[in-house]
Amino acid sequence: MKVNHVHIDIGILNHSRVLLFFFILISSRLVQGQCSHENRAYQVGETIGYKVAYNWGFIWVNAGQVVFKVRSKKVDGKNAFHFFAYGTSLKKWDWIYRVRDTYESFIDIDALRPLRFRRNTLEGKYSVNNAYEFDYEQGKIYTATENSHKPFSRDTIQLPPCTFDVLSMIYEARNIDYSQYRENDKIPISLIIDGKVYNLYIRYLGKETLKTREKETYKCFKFKPLLVEGSLFLAGENMTVWVTDDQNRIPVLIEAKILVGSVKAYLSETYGIKNLIKSRIN
Numbered sequence: 651m652k653v654n655h656v657h658i659d660i661g662i663l664n665h666s667r668v669l670l671f672f673f674i675l676i677s678s679r680l681v682q683g684q685c686s687h688e689n690r691a692y693q694v695g696e697t698i699g700y701k702v703a704y705n706w707g708f709i710w711v712n713a714g715q716v717v718f719k720v721r722s723k724k725v726d727g728k729n730a731f732h733f734f735a736y737g738t739s740l741k742k743w744d745w746i747y748r749v750r751d752t753y754e755s756f757i758d759i760d761a762l763r764p765l766r767f768r769r770n771t772l773e774g775k776y777s778v779n780n781a782y783e784f785d786y787e788q789g790k791i792y793t794a795t796e797n798s799h800k801p802f803s804r805d806t807i808q809l810p811p812c813t814f815d816v817l818s819m820i821y822e823a824r825n826i827d828y829s830q831y832r833e834n835d836k837i838p839i840s841l842i843i844d845g846k847v848y849n850l851y852i853r854y855l856g857k858e859t860l861k862t863r864e865k866e867t868y869k870c871f872k873f874k875p876l877l878v879e880g881s882l883f884l885a886g887e888n889m890t891v892w893v894t895d896d897q898n899r900i901p902v903l904i905e906a907k908i909l910v911g912s913v914k915a916y917l918s919e920t921y922g923i924k925n926l927i928k929s930r931i932n
Contacts (some may be wrong), residue, residue, distance in 0.1 A: 687762060690826035690897050694731070695922035698721040698900060700915045702737075714739040714749060716915065718820070719920075725766060729759045733817050749773050755817040762822065765813035767842075779785045782815060782842060793845045805845060813847055824899040828854065828871050838874075850875065859931070860892045861900060863916065866904050867931040868897040894929040 684912065697720075702713040714737060721732040732754065751771040757764050757912035769777040769780040776798045791809045796802040809844070814822055819841050833856040840849055855872040870892040889906035893899045900923075904915040920927070 654781055656776065684860065689759075691763060691899050691924065692720050692731075692821060693924040694720050694722045695920065696924065697921040698917070698921070699917045699919040700901075703914045703916065705912045705914070711745070712740050713766060713913075714743075715918070721823075723756055723910075725756045725758075726910060728765070730756045731821070732756055733761055733821055735817055753817045755815050757818050757821070762825075763812075764815055764818040767817065780844065791842060791847075795845050805851075807842075807845070807847065810840050810847060813842060815842055824893075826899060839875075855890075857895060865932075868892070869929040869931065870902060871895055871899075894927060896924040896927060896929040898923055898927060898929075900927070 652921050657711040661724055662854070673877045678826070690888070698715065699715060699717045703710055704713050705849040710867050716737045719734045721734060723730045723732040733756075735753045737749065737751040739865065749772065751773070754766075755764055756766045763786070764782075764784050766784070768782070769778060771778045779795070781794045784811070785792065789809045791807050791813070793807065794895045795804045797803075798931065819839065831854045833854065836851040837854060838849065840847060842848075852873050852875045855874060858870050858872045860868050860870045871894075872892050874890055891901055892903045893901050900917065900920065901915075902917045
């Protein structure tokens, strides 16, 4: 499946924020103190791609792309899923604002909980490097962080039950059972972003049939996440996500209001999917 390119102005929009926005958006459900212990949604070899677009007034311009991959890895003798995601600006915009963002998360295949996380991002002249180690015996997260404005530092923070990094949260969320929720239910989530744990929620909005720009129709689950105010996004429920109503739980469309204009991410490609995409009507 391919999606026609949409357009974004890299000089206006911080593409890394789009990538982080994308990660947080897709996260959908964690019941406090209770985590998934069965993977029904993804498998090693899966690849999912998206095109990201920005709208200012009546103009849509190209942003770039985001790609998610599932690999396998040994971590401290444990079999682990290696989640790998990267976001890039389109090459024609690199001379204005070059973006090369990489996120990696390693989770225990059996327990489905994060073991390690790495973020290496470059946006123009600004770089960020974050690394987390999850210690479940001690109930701690060991962090190592640095960026262009702050020197390298280490810290140790508490590890609440069912806390995920932004990438492993996406895959945890794809093993959700929406049947236990009613419309407008608030679903709590806990995730670590830039070395800090946030307790947020997502409001479940029920089912909806969605027609894409390519005239494909999907049966979807729909929800809105609560956001923390930042340099790009407004605080509150200013984002909407549609995921497939099947065992894959693949995000099809994500849209949000930002400080200036709006952002959308469109599903553009899928390979190596574990289950049939039964939610696609045509």
